[in-house]
Amino acid sequence: MIALDEWQERARAWLAQAVPEFGLAARAGLTQDEDLEVGRRYMAAKYDVGFSGITLPPEFGGQGLSRLHKVLFDTLEMQVAMPVGYFGVSTAMPLPILIRYCEDKAWVRERVIAALRGEEIWCQLFSEPAAGSDLAGLRTRAEGGEQGWTVNGQKLWTTFAQYSDYGILVARSDPSVPKHKGLTFFWIDMKAPGVTVRPFRLANGDIQCNEVFFDDVAMADSQRLGPVGEGFSVAIATLMIERYAASDADGFGPPIEAFIETLRPLTINGRPALEDGRVRGVIARNHALRQGLDSIRRRALLAMEAGMEPGPEGSLNKLFSVRSRQKLSELALDLQGAGGLSYAEGAYTKADWATSWMGAPTMRLAGGADEMLLNTIAEKILGLPQDYRPDKGVPFNAIPV
Amino acid sequence: MSILHDETQQEIAAETARVLGARRDKARLLEVLDRCGEWDEGFWRTAVEQGWTGLAVPEDFDGLGLGLTELGLVAQEAGRVISGAPFLTYGHGAVCALLACGDEALQDAWLPRLAQGEVRAAIAFAEGTDPIPLCPQVEYRDGGLHGEKAGVAGALAADIAVVSASRDGTPVLVLADLNAAVSGQLERTAIHSIDNGRLFANLGFHGLPATVLAEGDAARDLALEMQAQMAVLAAHEQTGGAEALMLAARDYAVERKAFGQPIGAFQSVKHRIAELYGLVEIARANCIHAASLQGQAGFLEAAACARLSATEAYDTAARDAVQIHGGTGVTWEGALHLHTRRARSLAIELGNGLFWEDVLVTGLTGVAA
Numbered sequence A: 001m002i003a004l005d006e007w008q009e010r011a012r013a014w015l016a017q018a019v020p021e022f023g024l025a026a027r028a029g030l031t032q033d034e035d036l037e038v039g040r041r042y043m044a045a046k047y048d049v050g051f052s053g054i055t056l057p058p059e060f061g062g063q064g065l066s067r068l069h070k071v072l073f074d075t076l077e078m079q080v081a082m083p084v085g086y087f088g089v090s091t092a093m094p095l096p097i098l099i100r101y102c103e104d105k106a107w108v109r110e111r112v113i114a115a116l117r118g119e120e121i122w123c124q125l126f127s128e129p130a131a132g133s134d135l136a137g138l139r140t141r142a143e144g145g146e147q148g149w150t151v152n153g154q155k156l157w158t159t160f161a162q163y164s165d166y167g168i169l170v171a172r173s174d175p176s177v178p179k180h181k182g183l184t185f186f187w188i189d190m191k192a193p194g195v196t197v198r199p200f201r202l203a204n205g206d207i208q209c210n211e212v213f214f215d216d217v218a219m220a221d222s223q224r225l226g227p228v229g230e231g232f233s234v235a236i237a238t239l240m241i242e243r244y245a246a247s248d249a250d251g252f253g254p255p256i257e258a259f260i261e262t263l264r265p266l267t268i269n270g271r272p273a274l275e276d277g278r279v280r281g282v283i284a285r286n287h288a289l290r291q292g293l294d295s296i297r298r299r300a301l302l303a304m305e306a307g308m309e310p311g312p313e314g315s316l317n318k319l320f321s322v323r324s325r326q327k328l329s330e331l332a333l334d335l336q337g338a339g340g341l342s343y344a345e346g347a348y349t350k351a352d353w354a355t356s357w358m359g360a361p362t363m364r365l366a367g368g369a370d371e372m373l374l375n376t377i378a379e380k381i382l383g384l385p386q387d388y389r390p391d392k393g394v395p396f397n398a399i400p401v
Numbered sequence B: 001m002s003i004l005h006d007e008t009q010q011e012i013a014a015e016t017a018r019v020l021g022a023r024r025d026k027a028r029l030l031e032v033l034d035r036c037g038e039w040d041e042g043f044w045r046t047a048v049e050q051g052w053t054g055l056a057v058p059e060d061f062d063g064l065g066l067g068l069t070e071l072g073l074v075a076q077e078a079g080r081v082i083s084g085a086p087f088l089t090y091g092h093g094a095v096c097a098l099l100a101c102g103d104e105a106l107q108d109a110w111l112p113r114l115a116q117g118e119v120r121a122a123i124a125f126a127e128g129t130d131p132i133p134l135c136p137q138v139e140y141r142d143g144g145l146h147g148e149k150a151g152v153a154g155a156l157a158a159d160i161a162v163v164s165a166s167r168d169g170t171p172v173l174v175l176a177d178l179n180a181a182v183s184g185q186l187e188r189t190a191i192h193s194i195d196n197g198r199l200f201a202n203l204g205f206h207g208l209p210a211t212v213l214a215e216g217d218a219a220r221d222l223a224l225e226m227q228a229q230m231a232v233l234a235a236h237e238q239t240g241g242a243e244a245l246m247l248a249a250r251d252y253a254v255e256r257k258a259f260g261q262p263i264g265a266f267q268s269v270k271h272r273i274a275e276l277y278g279l280v281e282i283a284r285a286n287c288i289h290a291a292s293l294q295g296q297a298g299f300l301e302a303a304a305c306a307r308l309s310a311t312e313a314y315d316t317a318a319r320d321a322v323q324i325h326g327g328t329g330v331t332w333e334g335a336l337h338l339h340t341r342r343a344r345s346l347a348i349e350l351g352n353g354l355f356w357e358d359v360l361v362t363g364l365t366g367v368a369a
Ligand SMILES: Cc1cc2nc3c(=O)[nH]c(=O)nc-3n(C[C@H](O)[C@H](O)[C@H](O)COP(=O)(O)OP(=O)(O)OC[C@H]3O[C@@H](n4cnc5c(N)ncnc54)[C@H](O)[C@@H]3O)c2cc1C
Pocket: A089, A123, A124, A125, A126, A127, A128, A129, A130, A131, A132, A133, A134, A156, A157, A158, A159, A160, A202, A209, A362, A365, A366, A367, A368, A369, A370, A371, A372, A375, A387, B267
């Protein structure tokens, strides 16, 4: 295997030459559909040079490299803002799950390569109108067994379902047992009869989330991933896969340096804004916080490089960095006065204060709401007791609605 | 220096924790609070016996030749058990000053004795509300110091002091042997404080002889560098204290019941402890990062980050851990106030949050306050 820094240099060089064709400037003014097409071309190019499926086994079209390689590449890729958002869910969770649980390995290999090349897109059908944080409370039903299954119900939020060819799905196969025990995991064909996808607009203008309806959708038993009734563990395993994803101490918003440069020409009470004690306090506090998160990240990378398991403090990043991003973006807009009012929908969140600010609430909910992250830290790291849960141990169909 | 601790460093931390854990004397710490001028000499004997005083002193001067990372790990453990003496941090400040001064006779005279723990040092920079005055009021003339430094930590039991002063309007850093004072050259006025073990005193100088270590811009730069190194050690202590409080709150929340369940099952309690965990880990990461940059570019800003996040962690932990303990949190015997008091004294010593915010932001933006 080639040395890590050499590999990283190669990645950096390849990304640098890809910027003119796929970078932000090249995509300015494109519609989402056009942008997606550029994204697909980028994914194919990346696959051809061997930077796709970094941690996936070579026999399935991956590179068979370490988590560290992946984190390093993702970090570099984020810095140059490549059009990978459409494929984020698709290439992260579904592929390892398919590889692990799906019996038809030749079919899996085809799917993995098509997803890595951006030719096919997968979505994640977990959340529902009545089941978000409380994922195990989901109501979509899967009835049947070895002869085949029928799905009925509704999913909500499903990111990029409007572009998806396939999805991974958790559904309730047995309502007569407690909620965590009656779930089963499947893959589903998004083009199958009875699947309806309805995109809706988010508060920041983005059209990426969908309602997905299932009306008597048929699935073969071979579409089941993992044993009947074990869907919750498979789902949790899915969510754990991305634990070490590239984290960003700026919460995917603009960095402190951008805040400083935004403020440099501004004045407060006729004096330079950067001389104002309140502004200085904000800069210092946010920088110290992000510097700490960044040190945690770098220490985790070093631990991985040394073959050790990184500490649990890596789980702090999203909680702390996104709150910092939200408040800093507020202030950056306010201090610009009328200059803070203009809004260009769909700008890059790491480069535009209004977009960063409008998108921050989403980040505090999706992928684990702040409150759920605090619960996880408290319970899993510190050993504090679970909340009072009146539905614990109660058969799902006996829980009052 | 790597930010991933190696085995030796992990051992230093574990061994320090073991020794200090076994010898912690809560009764003595509480007693000292009432007695201005007393301190926990047992802690200091342990520090000397364990060789912590010489950890970051070069081998040429009878030290172990390690650095801020190792001394920081000791400081973190000392903070966890509320170290009984302020001299590790200030001794390190004196070591920095002597190493930088380049005067071999002075180095030979003091560094081995600092390394062996034979002398205890205090650092006297602050005047009024200014942690490092640009033009100190204390004057240095005819080889002696004149004027007053207020609130010097460790001053009641220090043998030597590094003092900032002005000589004909130019800043100087000087070293004074406090034990060499004769007939009223030195007045130590004890401050009865919220944290008496810190041995705070006002130092009045009336011609106390002292030797110049640095002058002009070099004196200013050295004072800031010393302050930053000491602040990184203090930040480790604060982080250790914050973590101890966070864990105490956790333990209490698991054990104490109200309304039929452990109070730790109430989210307003549980989430507060989870937030403390975050503040502690962020402070720790900043401490490790800053210590690893000792002597390199960016050290000052990293030290400021460590100091700011550690002060926030300790203060927040002091407020919230007491709250989570209910009435037990505010009793004398419960002793949480040892941490509450230490959080305050450590936040005031070495410059408050506003001072470090300005150090950091001036470094980041190039714009002074
Ligand atoms: C932009 C976006 C994209 C998404 N993409 C997908 C996707 O592709 N696939 C998918 O399956 N899901 C997706 N989601 C759904 C996401 O996972 C959920 O929104 C999230 O889990 C929160 O669930 P909820 O919205 O139902 O809120 P709720 O769970 O109803 O939470 C509402 C509020 O109550 C709080 N709360 C809930 N339970 C507790 C508790 N025990 N203690 C304290 N507070 C609590 C929450 O923290 C939150 O503040 C997406 C969401 C968004 C916003």
